[in-house]
Amino acid sequence: MKYLTILMVITVFFSCKPQDSNCNTLQKQIDSLKIELAQVYKPGFGFLMTNIQAHHAKLWFAGIHKNWKLAQFEIKEIKEVADEIQEYQKQREETKLMSMIEPALVDLERDIGQKNIQLFKKDYEQLTIACNDCHKLTDFEYNIVKIPETLEFSNQEFKVSD
Ligand code: HEC
Incomplete structure (x- = not known):
């Protein structure tokens, strides 16, 4: 919507005549929109990665408790944050x-679809290796992700009651 407004202002601006006093007003509007746009909140790479970290941990505890619905949900969340990185951090090479x-x-x-805990554990390890492979390739090799030992989210239920 904001982009559309800018486009409209720019279109009017270029169609206005230099002697037209409206031009000045439009220039001011463009300048203030530019400032507003620069101040729009954009989540940082590290912030989004910390978010992925949380879902990575939750995925493990959901999986080992055979809470398959929650595990599927956590995968979806990881994918969503990965999409957000693509959207908000386009300019970063990584x-x-x-x-x-x-x-x-x-x-x-x-x-998860097969409810196969052995395969889940094996592939979770592969996921963790992929996280670290990317950290190595991007010179963040000191950011080592591992299979979580303890559950830091004590305010969420991971066990399923059946
Ligand atoms: C694009 C390759 C890439 C992949 C894939 C990747 N990361 Fe990252 N990760 C990064 C980069 C780059 C940073 C440093 C971000 C910054 O500049 O703040 C980072 C930072 C982190 C951090 C540190 C955040 C902080 O501020 O303390 C954690 C934790 C993390 N990643 C977890 C993960 C997990 C878990 C996965 C896998 C599910 C993963 N990452 C996959 C590139 C990647």
């Missing part, structure tokens, strides 16, 4: 490598 986790996510979705 973004091109986000697809590195896709094969592991596809395999995990299959395991």
Whole structure:
């Protein structure tokens, strides 16, 4: 919507005559819109990665408790954040490598569909390796992701009651 407004202002601006006093007003509007646009909140790479980290941990605990619905949900969340990285961090070179986790996510979705805990554990390890492979390639090798040992979200139920 904002882009459309800018486009309209620009269109009117170029169709206005220089001696027209409206030109000045339009220029001012363009300037203030430029400032507004620069101030629009854009989530940072690190912020989005911390979000992925949370879903990566939750995915593990959902999986080992055979909470398949929650595990599927966590995969969806990881994919959504990966999409947000593609959208909001287009300018970062590293973004091109986000697809590195896709094969592991596809395999995990299959395991979840089959409710196969052994395969789930194996492919979760592959996902974690893919996270770290990208960190190595992007010179963030000191950001080491691992299979979580303890569940830091004590305010969420991971076990399914059956
Ligand atoms: C594009 C390749 C890439 C992939 C794939 C990737 N990461 Fe990252 N990750 C990065 C980059 C780049 C950073 C540094 C971001 C920054 O500049 O703040 C990062 C940072 C992080 C951080 C540190 C965030 C912080 O601020 O403390 C964590 C945690 C993290 N990633 C977890 C993961 C997990 C979990 C996965 C896999 C599910 C993953 N990453 C997959 C590139 C990747």
